[in-house]
Amino acid sequence: MSETAFTPALGRFAPTRFYDNAITLTRERLWRALVAMHVAPRPDDVIVDVGCGTGSLALLLNRVEPMARVVGVDPDPDVLAVAKGKPGAAGVRWLTGIGDTLTQTLGPASADTVVSSLVLHQCPVAVKRSVLASMFAVLSPGGKLVIADYGLQRTPLMRLAFRIVQFADGKQDTQPNADGVLPELITEAGFRAVRETEVVPTVSGSISIYTARRD
């Protein structure tokens, strides 16, 4: 299944230009650093950031290992324009593309690592599945998946905080994340060693980091 419609970075109500300021409130530096730690980029690694948005994670990974080949993919040309204007942007390859057609954009088994942050909670369940299947197909055997996104909201406070995200992105696509569906969907896509490695409480709900491998 290919879904060409997508929810823009800040959801239905706020323009993309406010995205970077808004996301700072989510303890962004902490969870992005944790993602980078789990990615542990190496020279010559091909690392694909799916739904890269304004490029903060792709640029961080490129700073951590400038010899890695980082590719940022996003369906929204407006958000990619912001990414391309940032310092260091020339070190990353930016591509317009949707998350469930990665092999058409990049070729099958062409990536060592796939990362994605704050994308799947905005997608309908069928699209979460098709994006994960596409991530599996674009990874080479032995490749690594690292996802940071709103996951199981474990406490009343985090469930309350997550309503901010549900207000912006709607309940239908976001609630399955809050109910903890991602590990099951990642496993269904064919990944092994699926783990929720970190849980970071934020003002908009807890952000989990999931890691997994393709055999």
Ligand SMILES: C[S@@+](CC[C@H](N)C(=O)[O-])C[C@H]1O[C@@H](n2cnc3c(N)ncnc32)[C@H](O)[C@@H]1O
């Ligand atoms: C909340 S933003 C997150 C951006 C960035 N990853 C970050 O961590 O700041 C979600 C991004 O996912 C993109 N997106 C939405 N649906 C997508 C899909 N099906 N495939 C790939 N990207 C998608 C949007 O265009 C948007 O840039």
